[in-house]
Amino acid sequence: MLKKHLTKLFAISLVCTISINACVTAGKMEKQAQPKTELLSFLDNKAATTQVKYIQPPLAPKKLHQEVRHDETIHDNYFWLRDKENPEVLKHLKAENAYTESLTANLKPLQTQLYQEMLGRVQENRTSVAVQLGNYLYYTRYEKGKNYPIHCRKKNANAKEEILLDQNQLAANEKYLNISTFNVSDDGNLVAYAIDTKGDIRYNLVVKDLRTGKILSDSIQNISSLTWASDNTLFYVTADKITNRPNTLWRLELGNTPQKVIEEKDVEFSSRVSRTKDKKYILYTVASKDTSEIHYLDAAKPKDNLQIISKRAKGYEYLVEHRNGLWYKITNEGVNNQKAINYRIVTLPVGNSQGAEQEFLPHNQSAFINGIDLYKDFAVVSEKKLGLNKFLVYNFETKNWREVNFPDSVYTAALGVEQESTYESINQPFDSNSFRYTYTSLISPTAIYEQNLATGTQQIINRKQIPNYDASLYTTERVWAPVRDGVKVPLSIVYRKGVERNGQAPLLMYGYGAYGYGLEARFDSSLISLLDRGVIYVIAHIRGGDELGKQWYEDGKLMNKKNTFNDFIDSAEYLINNRWTSKDRLLIRGGSAGGLLIGAVANMRPDLFKAAHLAVPFVDIMNTMWDESLPLTTEEYLEWGNPHEKSAYDYMRAYSPYDNLAPKAYPAILLTTSINDSQVGYWEPTKYVAKLRTLKTDNNPLLLKINLEAGHQGASGRYEQLKDIAFEQAWMLSQVGF
Template sequence: MTTTLSATAAGLPTPPDAAKKPHEVKAPHGAQRSDEYYWLRDDKRKNPEMLAYLKAENAYVDAAMAPLKPLEDTLYNEIVGRIKQDDSSVPYRERGYWYYTRFETGQDYPIQARRKGGMDGAEEILLDVNAMAKDKQYFNVGDFEVSQDNRILAWADDAVGRRQYKIRFKNLDTGEIYPDVIDDVSPNLVWADDNKTLFYVENDPETLLTVRVKKHVLGTPASADVLVYEEKDDSFYMGIGRSRDDAYICISLHSTVSSEARCAPAADPKEFVVLAPRERDVEYDVDHLDGRWVIRTNAPGADGKPAPNFRLVTAADDARSRKEWKDWVAHRDDVFIEGFELFDGFTAIAERSNALERLRLIGKDGKEEFVKADEPAFSMGLSTNSEHDTPWLRYTYTSMTTPATTYELNTQTGERKLLKQQPVIGYDPDQYVTERFWATARDGVKVPVSLVYKKGFEKNGKAALLQYAYGSYGSSTDPGFNSTVVSLLDRGMVYAIAHIRGGQELGRKWYDDGKLFNKKNTFTDFIDVSAELVKAGYAAPDRVAAYGGSAGGLLMGAIANMAPQQYRVILSQVPFVDVVTTMLDPSIPLTTNEYDEWGNPEKKDYYDYMLSYSPYDNLKAQAYPAMFVGTGLWDSQVQYWEPAKYVARLRDLQLADKSDGKPPLLFRTNMEAGHGGKSGRFRRFREQSEMYAFMLDQLQVGSRQVGSGPSPK
């Protein structure tokens, strides 16, 4: 490969040029900003001029990527060729049935099924999602639940991609689809014990916030559904679920810094009682087994000391305040408690230490032990443990070289069973190496980095590198196996995950140090990791690519403004790049819930800080890296107009690179999808292959290395 898209740009059509239309965005404190591309926003997605612009950008991508279509096809065939097409999940037992998901060769969507008594029983197909998705550009089943008597199925599906679901019902004895349909809900369903009452969460039709819990009685119109609970504070999200022992149905409410649980007996769910009233900066989540509540919380203990990394407490059935909580598992500064699972004979705690996940087991006698791991960088977590009256713990294990693996551990005897490892056709884990690297950020903080590369790689400063990160909401990016990355490793690239501040890999402080007025740490950490990896010889300084999506797309926009010279190419999916304007508009989904994540720009100090890093507002006349930006027209989390405006303004300001002209800027809108891209297990790999082809071309990465094995068919 000797030419890049920028070198052949003379043969391409002229990039689309969106019209400029004067518009002022005003803040309550009087600040104003000019937004000449504000007109690209259309909540109904019907403006002909806007749609024409998006289609023109797509046509430009088609033309620009035409020379790379063979490479895209090769990558797609490699990625899809690693997938075992007739695959199935590990079955789990619940109320006498074994439930599982399976795929058929050539099919995009799963089949949800079960067998009575054991896996040798007759198969009952609950949902054939392939048939349901026929002739649809997008389709997703977000949740399904079987009634307690095993006879009625309720499910929630979305045929648009905007995450507004419809609930439907099926009689599993007869196959009859009931006429009952409930619109505009989140995919979160719970049956009461009477097998005819379904609890669900209703969304606000404009903001898509989870605002009401309702109950539907089969055979009655949805318009008659009874309101169970309505949340008035629009900074809270809401969900509903059953307790571990099925004794309670609980409504869980949580904001960035506060939470609350309301529970009612599943046998008679008339009154939902608050277990502990919400308090700012106090978070908790609950479960119930063996006649007591077990609660994970960051509330201070009896000694008054704060517990930012969370601790576990217990409470009696009738406890109604924090004063009645009893200490159980103490808070530690070096261990973050992420979750737990209750069993009759033990409790499994999912926790983080030294930026790695681990599982701690606590027996009834108080004895503790850890589930063992075999690699320096890995990801371990709780799997589906549907029953509590068993000594067997199911957990998942993966690393950047080990495909997702499900184990079952007998906590009494120590016996371990391998239930399944994700099959990856043509992949040999012994040909790849993973390691943990610690980069020093500009303020002296050590940032963990997980790396993977092909065996035989030399740290001579010549390789190409793809660096990924997210770094927001306390969401940790763990070092798991990524089948698509194998195509990069086989071409000599290095892949790195930067565990930057804003995630929670190193505990709650790691998160707090990357949000609100500390948000810029997220961006500078990423930039400093790139520099450290180059310095250590993992990559050539002119062959570094960066990749992020959603809030990770904000990260991509920020680093492009702050350190464009460090990156040859940036891949940005559904990027949150218009931070201030979005956060000033409470009608946009997710805005009000996130004031404690980003800040409320109606307050001038937050406004000024957010404005200082918002990618759209900080674009300037300079040389930017080559970029591939993607979005979905129906995205409900990051609206399509954010990346559309960003690309339009960037086209105005982007300067030519000194060497070979202006780097390419491509903007792809999926016209039939939302935040997660196309539905179906194969379609999304077409989008990934297009981005990878663009990146490989820009990095001047050649074909697969000798010894990589045959390219999968």
């Protein structure tokens, strides 16, 4: 399956099925919350009744720092907070945590209650659906009381289990652990994976011999992607040591010195290595936010030179998969020099980049192609229309298409199996006669279906079990909010039946609106605790995502970015005017680039919201995008703009949350961050809080909670993550009277 990721690691990524749905795994984005578990010490009865003495909010000293930008002298009194090696900075961060602890000590009983409720909806002992790779079935499983997955395989369903990697053992002496790109060689003898023990998304390569358990390599740093060739030659991409931009492809024959294959010099481009689903070709993709180029070589001839499928051309993107000597190319290059903004699919002979392309699936102005999964006799295309996915199945023998539609009004359907660890294939093998997809909604736990490609008959092979949950108690709706320029924004809504639409219900509104990443209406068991307390939950599918096609993204980036904020504000007013909630009951939340959204709307309309949670928020956009040495900066000029250009500078500064803080009343605000975050520096929310404390005219809480051990994705263990969710929900509930 191939996927498009608008991320810090790459703008367009290739895995085994093609998917152009901008599934952001890095970039200025937060990890979606997942149910986690464990008995917590900090929420025990003793902690819940301990009195914490109230302390005054820390006031960061102002220290002169100035720069000249476009003939303007910029003063930033809190620039010094970005130096985490400075003992004064660490002291200030600890003071912020102590202040937050003092003001939230009374919430400990509510945190405990929320945690226990969430824990009660988690199946602590669970096993993922197995994925067939070569001669083995691969899967992960969790054990009660353990934070991390155990990677396993069997030769068949009834065979003895073989444990490949127990992440709990790796984490025994670590405060943070994340495993990425877990990839088994064709012969099943070796596994290569990348490990991060700080949270800064700087992974080290580990190669393990599965026959002996011996570690063969563990010294290669800054790994971003990897794949095996047929003969166990390993290809991997490393990232720049300073900017963390993936830019260099290497070839490694185990036991020998790695050989550099190619380096991408353009600082707006990132790179990734992968392999086609049929295993025939190694793919090396380089991509910016709007342009891509793919190189390839025969996986059976790893020493061959790379060949280019289609040379890069500004503004043109493509992804490829392979079948029977043809590239199947998803591209925004249309006919007669026109853009196919929602993409089309063409075929192109391997080895003949100048050959005539043949149309496979034409461009559709109302449907956005976001994926293709190829099989020996069939193809499955995923497309999004009006914010909802459907599938098209093509029979190569009959040359007929059939549609796979879904009856619900609000749902998420995606090709492949949702794995809790990253295997090379997330769907059925190339020669299979069936495909798998996941289906979920705001009230329906994730189910995995397997459908016969020829007949369309299907069965559920796994449904996520949620203890103590009754879906019949809840309901969902999709409404369309008109905004100021005449566009209508879709809103996905879920609430417990019996909640009245009288303007009195508390409502939590969530938004993102960046990178072409569309927020999906997925089930999240941690939300049930809010719904059971009468909170309405709303996802605002604002411009900047891809919910309504690629144009929806284009209309919410660069010099159109203010549409994102206006959409959110106007959607909030729609909800108030239609009595879903009221200003004094409206809570808002966003993370990473979504934190920029919440920071911007809090400046623009602070009167509209009761409280706001900004998670790992990108609030200091001007300083970050000005500094080319920081991770993400140059790669994201095509998302936000290059502030070294005066027109972009003026536009970005007009909405930058940090730069537009002003002396006025703000809603209650909670900011959460982590000290090792390499995507959004911890100093951004820290500076934001320091500056706002000196300006705001209200007495509402302004809190900063910083994890001193993690990175952009927060705590790594599933139990620790659930503790964080319990804290955040308790704080939000406290702002509306709980």
